[in-house]
Amino acid sequence: MTTALPLLSGAAPDRTVRDRLEILTALIAAPSFDPLFRDEIIQIPGQHPIFTWGCQVPQCERPGYEASRLCATHDRQWHSAHARGERKAVFLASAEALSAHQGFAYGRCRVCPGRPAHTRELLLCERHEHLWSVFCRDETATPDLEQWVADQSAFHSFGTCRVPACAELSVSPLGLCLGHRHRYNLDGRPGGATIPQAWRRVYEDRGCPVPVNIEDEPTYAQWRARTGPLFRAGQINLKMLRPLVRAEIQWGLFAHTQEADPGYWAITSVQRLAAVCRERGFDSLADADTDGEHHQVRTIARSLRGTLQVLYATPEETKEAGYIETEHFGRRFPRSVSRIDLTAVSQPWLRDLL
Template sequence: MTVKSLLPLYTDHPDREGRDRLEILTALIGAPAFDPIFRDVIIRIPQGHRVYQWACVVDACERARHSGLDLCSTHFQEWGTARESGTTRAEFLTTAEPLPRAEYDREGSCLICPDRPTSPRTELRLCIRHYGAWKYSVSVRDAPVDFDQWVTDQEPCEGYGNCQVTVCPGLAMSPLGLCCWHRHRYMRDRRPGGAALPSSWWQRYEKQGQPVRVSYTDQNAFRAWCAAVDPAPRPEQVNLHGLRPLLRAEIQWSLFAHTQQDRHSIWKLDWIQKLVNLARERDAGSLTDLDLDGFPRFHTAIVKKMLHYLRLVYFTPQQAREAGFIETDHFGIRFPARASHIDLTAISQRWLRDLLWDYTADLISSPRRPRTAAPIDGIRRACTELSAFLEVDATSGGHDPSALRVEHMTRSSPTRGTVNRTACRRW
């Protein structure tokens, strides 16, 4: 499925289209009115956002919503129990205890080692090395240990650098060079390339101040896996790393434009991230490059809406006329239960298509414009029928209006009289 109304305008200079569109979006994204949270390569949505709502509705709960609900999985189970006992939802939300971020969703640096990530198994914000040291310190002392003082007394350890996965901004948790999430993903994918650390590497090498060497059965396969694997899913963010510049700007602008609508469909952040991952996997240069036939239904709906937002940016009304469509949003009009986009490309004769465009633009711009899209649908259908008739019956398919005569108008019986009379005047 291709989007005809967003195909290149500059067929003689195809490289110009991408440059022009990227320049337009870059200027819009840099404007003061643009929400700065959408400017970053990693878009982090704050808790309680009006449009992109991802957090549990229990006050101060830091966990993500579960399976299309507005509660996290734990509070959803608690609500089911409370409802059976007769508790109302309002009472439950008032009395429910907020929960901290789930372990697998935590990220950040160790309190002692800023270059090492926190261990996912603890809320103490310590790396694995210092978490183990803290547990040991507590176990060997009879008296309670002051945690803050203990942290002050510790020496920071050197980090392992960033995660080697191309699109991951996290810190590596070991000399293997992978963050916690990607280490588990690597094991689940059956260790492509066979990257491994020597046994007892900390005691034998790192503790002794010696470098830890990583072994591979196929280092190129490991590098290929790092380049292809998706980023770690985070409930509050969309990771745009690895996208081509135009596609990244298109998604940033579309996410912002979606927040400016009075009425908008629900776009879940995990849906957006999966869409980004699909586009990255296919190395798309623009949303117009994506084959929507291979996309899940809800992703297809999101892409089509994004393309609508981009049409309003990429095309002026005159350019829309050249491309063969009309956007009612260009005229500040949106008919009830109808999209802004009206496709006119089924009308093959350019003169007839331009005539219909001008007629429709005048109609929706007039003080007595119709209240619904029914008149526009009717005249577009009539012009489409007239176009099909002329292609078959008229000389040269009706593309030369000077060769048409009144009999062509009178013989095109399926079409409507208004269209025939208007076309006749133009002839």
């Protein structure tokens, strides 16, 4: 079971949340704080010195496995090379870099930046991709993509995805991004939200608003509210977290990079911790019960709580609780936690003496 952090000076829970959020907001706004961790959606570079997630092969754009730090393709190639007696450095230098494949957004359409690209190869939205395919079927036309793009007009945007935890662009008047439209279909279309099959030709081409029919609005809204963000390599999505728990994760990630010997934290595990806090509506990491989660999720949550302990509890409160927080006195021991637990000493006078 998790142990809740002590309240600030005996304050009421709502006051405690507000006070803690003020502390973290000030720290996050400080010039010394790495701006990489300030956004709701944190995009970690593939070769970040602490949160490395990219394949080790130079210039390879694909995410690597946690164990080997190689993408799936290079991991298979390395096993074969290793069996032949090849050295790792020689393999990394000679391996061919691969372009991004799965787990990445395709970006925006090169014609209309308000709509998402449908494929990585063409970087065109669904509408322009269809128009390009029609153009290429014309035997009298010369299929020059760059010239064709220059002659096209942008279509209006459908805004961002209506799933609150998502920040990607919608692909249709239904209001869902490409990934969440697919997930909505897989989930059986809860609430029965639909748009006319020929909506582009019948409505959009004529400049008319596209009707959206929803059979059960509460069910559709419930599906959107409980649906999490799409997996994106190197991305930590903190949208729709309670303000304090979002700030706690932001500060904890930065504090982890400042440790003398930071352990490896898989970004997927950090994202899973954020998902647990989002799904269960936690106000703070102090409430985050991660029992039953992967051991690394539990480890990260425990480490974050330890980091926050220094900010949230005063020396007087730690004494009352029966432990010493050495960072209160400017001491942090290498490869050791800063908390010294004295609760095993049952006599208060002896514990105070220690």
